[in-house]
Every structure is written in structure tokens, then in C-alpha cells.
């Protein structure tokens with residue numbers, strides 16, 4: 001075993017999984033082998049882990065639920081850090097303090113149980129709180145920027161600070177964290193409003209039904225591939241070009257929703273990437289619109 005892993009064990013940082021397939025950790029169900037995934041037990045251990053990785057010059061990345069990532073098929077020769085253990089939820093009046101590793105969908109259920117409204121949009125987004133703050137995840141004309149009042153982060157020089165909503169600089173599918181990926185979100189404070197439980201439940205049920213009908217949630221994917229240009233949905237552009245159902249290897253432009261690419265039959269990451277590039281280039285050629293990719297490509301260089 002290499003020295004840095006020995007030190008992680010000696011310092012009792014948390015669970016380690018070695019040489020794991022990323023197919024298990026991404027919603028596309030693709031990706032190569034990862035040298036190690038580490039689950040720090042708490043924030044102090046997370047800071048210790050970062051120090052160890054820096055000391056040994058090991059590359060690392062926070063892995064949320066892998067629902068916005070396209071890892072390549074090759075080995076990730078570094079450490080992925082899962083914040084699953086940062087999962088505390090505390091509710092005071094209409095405020096929720098929640099660990100970055102907590103599931104956004106579960107949080108939306110907890111808010112509903114407590115008659116708190118504002119998180120309904122998140123009930124169908126399969127990410128973690130940290131990943132959602134990073135991406136400024138959103139739907140139905142709402143997003144994290146509307147509800148996150150502040151977030152605790154670890155800075156590149158290992159200090160823990162609180163960033164306000166303003167400092168988090170939320171914009172359409174981006175934030176300060178996305179612009180500064182060396183910061184790590186460890187906790188978010190979410191401010192909601194009092195609502196009527198039955199009404200919140202109805203909204204969530206209704207939207208869940210709509211997603212089932214309009215999105216290929218029965219297949220592995222990473223949600224919308226492209227950001228919507230301001231005047232027209234990306235899916236409409238792709239559909240109008242007759243690209244629904246187009247395949248490359250085991251990847252397919254969903255027949256249900258043209259802005260989803262699904263892993264319908266043992267796709268490789270390469271199949272998915274090739275299809276994304278093909279769709280992008282076709283839209284550029286036919287409409288002269290340069291669609292921006294919403295998903296993050298990792299370990300391709």
C-alpha cells in the first residue's frame with residue numbers, strides 16, 4: 001500500500017475504498033477505475049485528509065452523487081472524496097442547517113414533513129447539497145440561489161469560513177464554488193417559508209409525474225446535457241434536427257427528451273462524449289448556436 005493511503009489509515013480519517021469502478025458512483029454508470037475513494041468522518045478529518053493529499057501531491061476531487069459528471073473510461077489516478085458523513089440536518093424555525101453530503105431529494109422530503117416551502121423544485125434532482133450549491137441546481141424557475149442564505153466552506157488555505165448568499169454569487173447553473181473549485185462546501189443554511197403541507201406535497205407529486213412522463217428517468221443519465229439558450233430550450237433545437245433516438249455505441253439521445261443522453265446499453269464514457277460532441281456540432285452547423293455543456297468532463301486530458 002502506498003504511503004499516502006497508509007497515512008490516511010493511521011490518522012483514522014474514515015472509510016477507504018481502493019480501485020473501485022466509477023460506474024457505481026456516477027448516474028451515467030460509466031467511468032474508469034478510481035485509485036481510492038475516501039469518506040472523511042467529520043470536518044476535522046476532511047481537513048487532515050486534504051493536508052495529506054497536498055503533502056503527497058495526490059490529485060483529488062469532491063464527488064457528490066456523480067449526477068452531473070462524465071468521467072472518462074481511463075483510471076482516475078487520485079482520490080475522490082465523498083462527504084457522505086457530513087450529513088447532519090438541524091431545523092430551527094424556517095431555517096435548515098444541512099451537511100454538504102446530504103441528499104437534496106431527502107432534504108426536500110424533510111422540508112415537506114416540516115411544512116416548509118421553497119425546496120419543491122429539488123425533489124427530482126438526484127444530487128447532494130454540496131453538489132447542488134456548487135452547480136446552483138434548479139428547476140421550475142427556482143434554484144439554490146433563492147434559498148441558500150449562506151454556506152460554510154473550507155478555503156484553499158484550510159480555513160473554515162462562511163460565505164453569504166451574495167458572496168456565493170449564484171447565477172444560472174453556476175456559483176462562486178464552481179468558479180473556485182478549490183473551495184469545498186461543508187454545510188449550507190437554507191431559509192424556507194412556512195407553507196401548507198398538503199399543498200407542498202401536491203406540487204411535488206405533480207412535478208414528479210411530469211418528470212416521469214417527460215424525462216427518461218428509467219435510464220442512467222446525468223440530466224440535461226446542454227444549458228438552455230435564453231430564447232429556446234436546447235431540447236427543442238435538438239429534437240427539431242431529428243436527433244432523438246440517435247445512438248453512438250451504447251449511448252442514445254433520449255427518445256423522450258432530446259436534451260438527455262442515456263446509457264441505454266452498456267455505454268462507455270467515450271460513447272457518451274462522442275454523442276454529446278456530435279449533437280453540439282450539428283446544432284452549431286445547422287443553427288449557428290454554440291450550446292454550452294452543463295455536465296462536467298473529468299479525467300479526459
Ligand SMILES: Cc1cc2nc3c(=O)[nH]c(=O)nc-3n(C[C@H](O)[C@H](O)[C@H](O)COP(=O)(O)OP(=O)(O)OC[C@H]3O[C@@H](n4cnc5c(N)ncnc54)[C@H](O)[C@@H]3O)c2cc1C
Pocket residue numbers: 027061062063064065066067068069083100101124125126127128129130131132133134135136137138139177183184185186217221222223224296
Ligand atoms: C435524472 C436527473 C435529473 C436532473 N435534473 C436536474 C435539474 O432539474 N436541475 C439541475 O440543476 N440539475 C439536474 N440534474 C443534474 C445534477 O443532479 C445536479 O447538477 C446536482 O446538483 C449535482 O449534484 P451532485 O452531488 O451529484 O454533484 P456531482 O455531480 O458529484 O459533482 C458536481 C460538481 O460539484 C462539485 N462538488 C460536489 N460537492 C461539492 C462540495 N461539497 N463542495 C465543493 N464542490 C462540490 C464536484 O467536485 C463537481 O465538480 C439532474 C441529473 C439527473 C441524473
